[in-house]
Amino acid sequence: MIGFLLLLLLLASCQKFDEVFIEEDLLQRPQAKRCADCHADIYKEWLKSRHAKAWVSEHFKFETENYSKTKCLSCHAPHQVDPDKKPVLRVEFRRDGVSCVACHFKEETMAMHGPLKVWSPPHPSIQDLNYLKSNFCAGCHQETYKEWKLTKVQKSCQSCHMPSLGKKDLIQKFPFHLFHLAKPRTSHEFPSLKAKPDDIQIKIEGKKLLITNVGVPHNLPTADQGEPKFYLVVKATSKDGKVKTIRRILSPQRKNALVYGRPFVITLPFEHIDKVQVEIHRKLAWAKERDLILRKELTP
Ligand code: HEC
Numbered sequence: 001m002i003g004f005l006l007l008l009l010l011l012a013s014c015q016k017f018d019e020v021f022i023e024e025d026l027l028q029r030p031q032a033k034r035c036a037d038c039h040a041d042i043y044k045e046w047l048k049s050r051h052a053k054a055w056v057s058e059h060f061k062f063e064t065e066n067y068s069k070t071k072c073l074s075c076h077a078p079h080q081v082d083p084d085k086k087p088v089l090r091v092e093f094r095r096d097g098v099s100c101v102a103c104h105f106k107e108e109t110m111a112m113h114g115p116l117k118v119w120s121p122p123h124p125s126i127q128d129l130n131y132l133k134s135n136f137c138a139g140c141h142q143e144t145y146k147e148w149k150l151t152k153v154q155k156s157c158q159s160c161h162m163p164s165l166g167k168k169d170l171i172q173k174f175p176f177h178l179f180h181l182a183k184p185r186t187s188h189e190f191p192s193l194k195a196k197p198d199d200i201q202i203k204i205e206g207k208k209l210l211i212t213n214v215g216v217p218h219n220l221p222t223a224d225q226g227e228p229k230f231y232l233v234v235k236a237t238s239k240d241g242k243v244k245t246i247r248r249i250l251s252p253q254r255k256n257a258l259v260y261g262r263p264f265v266i267t268l269p270f271e272h273i274d275k276v277q278v279e280i281h282r283k284l285a286w287a288k289e290r291d292l293i294l295r296k297e298l299t300p
Pocket residue numbers: 050051053054055057060074075076078081087098136137138139140141157158161162190191192226228284285286
């Protein structure tokens with residue numbers, strides 16, 4: 001009997017214990033830098049990501065005529081992210097862009113949702129396996145998601161654009177981090193990545209040059225609103241030493257791209273080809289510089 005009472009007492013104090021550690025303002029949609037009080041490493045990664053720049057981006061500001069095109073704003077400062085749903089525009093802290101709170105806090109449960117099962121006294125957390133699926137990204141990356149779905153590749157957006165960092169601490173706050181074990185971490189830099197030379201297969205078939213995206217399960221380049229570009233430069237040399245250069249620019253706005261598994265065809269300018277040199281550069285939507293993806297020389 002005494003044991004039972006003691007147990008009850010213990011349970012009651014545990015509940016109190018949780019309440020004592022709750023930090024109410026975390027459930028009032030604070031700024032992203034508030035999350036950094038504990039999640040310092042994740043915050044530093046996110047700060048480097050394009051998601052953190054989605055609102056303050058000079059280019060975005062210009063394209064929306066100083067935020068006056070209201071239909072443009074919701075994905076760049078979302079209120080709450082749900083799978084497959086286009087978000088609505090947030091009222092507070094728009095400069096945070098695609099923020100921690102927008103992606104993790106749910107009004108329905110007044111808790112942080114995430115991929116893990118955790119004990120987190122400062123705020124309630126709910127494990128939610130939707131965070132591992134591509135359709136979590138689909139409400140905003142609408143075109144890219146459609147392209148990805150058509151490829152039937154199983155790998156999720158997260159598995160490439162939120163690469164695993166191994167087991168690490170989720171929080172860095174002393175001394176609380178001592179009470180938590182390291183957990184699987186993923187990069188919140190949301191890297192844009194870069195296609196590898198092997199992701200793009202190039203073949204000569206008769207008078208045609210076939211360039212095929214075999215490694216990246218969405219268009220190259222891909223975008224909803226931004227205008228990333230791929231620059232193809234094909235230098236063909238004929239058997240009798242004539243040289244001709246063919247250039248193509250691929251971008252979502254021009255409605256052309258290296259579609260996954262479908263050859264992009266360029267007709268070569270000579271009957272008898274000696275060699276073909278192919279160079280592919282790309283420019284991301286927000287980048288000033290181009291960078292080289294591949295340079296290859298082929299003979300028929
Ligand atoms: C609320 C809308 C929204 C959601 C949800 C979202 N993104 Fe984004 N994402 C954006 C916006 C807006 C940008 C562009 C920001 C900028 O550059 O101004 C972006 C940029 C990116 C970029 C950089 C692209 C480039 O051009 O360099 C990557 C990579 C990315 N997102 C991956 C993801 C992944 C993976 C997910 C799902 C886990 C995801 N995003 C979920 C809105 C979203």
